Amino acid sequence: xAEYLVNTADERGHVSEHVEHGASVAEVRxxxxxxxxxxxxxxxxxxxxxxxxxxxxxxxxxxxVIFNQQFLTLIHAGLPILQGLDLLxxxxxxxxxxxxxxxxxxxxxxxxxxxxxxxxAAPNAVSKVYxxxxxxxxxSGNLEEVLTRFIAFQRVALAFRKKLLASLVYPALxxxxxxxxxxxxxxxxxxxxxxLYSQLGSGTASLPSITLFVLGIGETVKHWFxxxxxxxxxxxxxxxxxxxxxxxxxxxxxFRLSLPLAGGIWLKYQVAIFSRTLSTLLSGGLPLVQAxxxxxxxxxxxxLSNAVLQSVQKVREGRSLSRSLEETGIFPELAFQMxxxxxxxxxxxxxxTSIAEFLEEDVQTALSAxxxxxxxxxxxxxxxxxxxxxxxxxxxxxxxxxxxxxxx
Numbered sequence: 192x193a194e195y196l197v198n199t200a201d202e203r204g205h206v207s208e209h210v211e212h213g214a215s216v217a218e219v220r221x222x223x224x225x226x227x228x229x230x231x232x233x234x235x236x237x238x239x240x241x242x243x244x245x246x247x248x249x250x251x252x253x254x255x256v257i258f259n260q261q262f263l264t265l266i267h268a269g270l271p272i273l274q275g276l277d278l279l280x281x282x283x284x285x286x287x288x289x290x291x292x293x294x295x296x297x298x299x300x301x302x303x304x305x306x307x308x309x310x311x312a313a314p315n316a317v318s319k320v321y322x323x324x325x326x327x328x329x330x331s332g333n334l335e336e337v338l339t340r341f342i343a344f345q346r347v348a349l350a351f352r353k354k355l356l357a358s359l360v361y362p363a364l365x366x367x368x369x370x371x372x373x374x375x376x377x378x379x380x381x382x383x384x385x386x387l388y389s390q391l392g393s394g395t396a397s398l399p400s401i402t403l404f405v406l407g408i409g410e411t412v413k414h415w416f417x418x419x420x421x422x423x424x425x426x427x428x429x430x431x432x433x434x435x436x437x438x439x440x441x442x443x444x445x446f447r448l449s450l451p452l453a454g455g456i457w458l459k460y461q462v463a464i465f466s467r468t469l470s471t472l473l474s475g476g477l478p479l480v481q482a483x484x485x486x487x488x489x490x491x492x493x494x495l496s497n498a499v500l501q502s503v504q505k506v507r508e509g510r511s512l513s514r515s516l517e518e519t520g521i522f523p524e525l526a527f528q529m530x531x532x533x534x535x536x537x538x539x540x541x542x543x544t545s546i547a548e549f550l551e552e553d554v555q556t557a558l559s560a561x562x563x564x565x566x567x568x569x570x571x572x573x574x575x576x577x578x579x580x581x582x583x584x585x586x587x588x589x590x591x592x593x594x595x596x597x598x599x
Contacts, residue, residue, distance in 0.1 A: 455557070498520075
């Protein structure tokens with residue numbers, strides 16, 4: 192289905208902008224006409240389309256959590272859902288979120304469920320976990336409690352993600368510093384010394400091998416700098432595009448999981464996300480199979496996601512969740528053992544939360560230990576590179592000075 196940016200006006204003259212998915216312009220226009228809205232313009236949104244609300248992007252997690260907190264407060268105060276959406280959409284400063292809320296409000300107004308409205312209005316912006324959580328609340332008649340659990344889940348996820356990003360800032364700065372310094376040495380410093388040797392009349396045969404090697408790299412970088420940059424950018428772009436395909440995402444994820452230290456951290460992080468998501472959905476009253484499908488599709492790791500979705504059929508046939516996950520051969524032993532305890536005691540959601548908390552703490556500890564080793568390694572590599580380049584460049588000058596001293 193194509194994506195369209197639609198401008199409409201209601202009977203009071205209120206103009207709004209929507210992001211809509213449909214088979215054709217006529218189909219989208221008829222849909223809004225049935226809602227009693229006048230369509231003023233419809234623009235197709237393509238890959239090369241301009242920015243704005245029509246872009247295929249996800250909402251920022253922090254903004255969406257704030258919206259849901261405000262929405263929950265209004266519902267708890269007794270305000271109808273439609274009126275709450277209307278109030279929040281008018282006060283929303285983010286244009287993209289405002290367009291989504293306008294679309295959701297119009298859909299709810301025509302009789303759609305809130306979960307269906309969000310699923311149709313923002314399929315690329317809102318996670319499936321959110322729409323499924325809303326559906327569970329609507330079916331059970333306890334939307335407030337479900338929203339409360341979802342907000343708590345997202346706050347914990349947001350806090351954990353911020354901790355991880357904060358711990359990665361310093362190593363990332365060190366890597367960038369090394370790259371900038373290395374580029375500066377090869378593109379500016381090395382060519383300066385090459386010109387100096389040419390003025391001194393030193394032939395290439397008289398220069399040490401390490402000096403010739405560094406000068407050769409500098410000459411290549413000097414003449415092919417933009418070609419190298421363009422090649423690296425193209426390679427990264429193609430890798431990202433390939434990573435979005437089924438085969439590419441599986442291959443990249445298999446490589447990630449095979450890394451000696453980072454692979455274990457990545458696996459624990461993904462299992463923690465899966466456990467917390469599944470716990471939130473089960474606590475909201477969702478059946479195990481449906482909750483398992485939703486939680487599995489929300490995992491970033493393709494191998495783990497496929498493993499969970501494969502276990503869904505076994506659970507549907509009556510197998511226990513712990514045994515089904517164990518047979519995938521990917522889940523950590525601790526995870527399915529604790530799940531087995533939760534199933535036997537009838538406290539699966541609470542046990543899943545315990546798994547998530549334990550793995551999150553384990554990830555934080557392992558990441559801190561890994562970074563404490565990586566940071567000095569980066570500094571050592573940076574020092575070795577600088578020392579090697581400087582020795583290679585100054586070695587002929589030292590040799591020339593020794594020859595001059597010996598001749599005198």
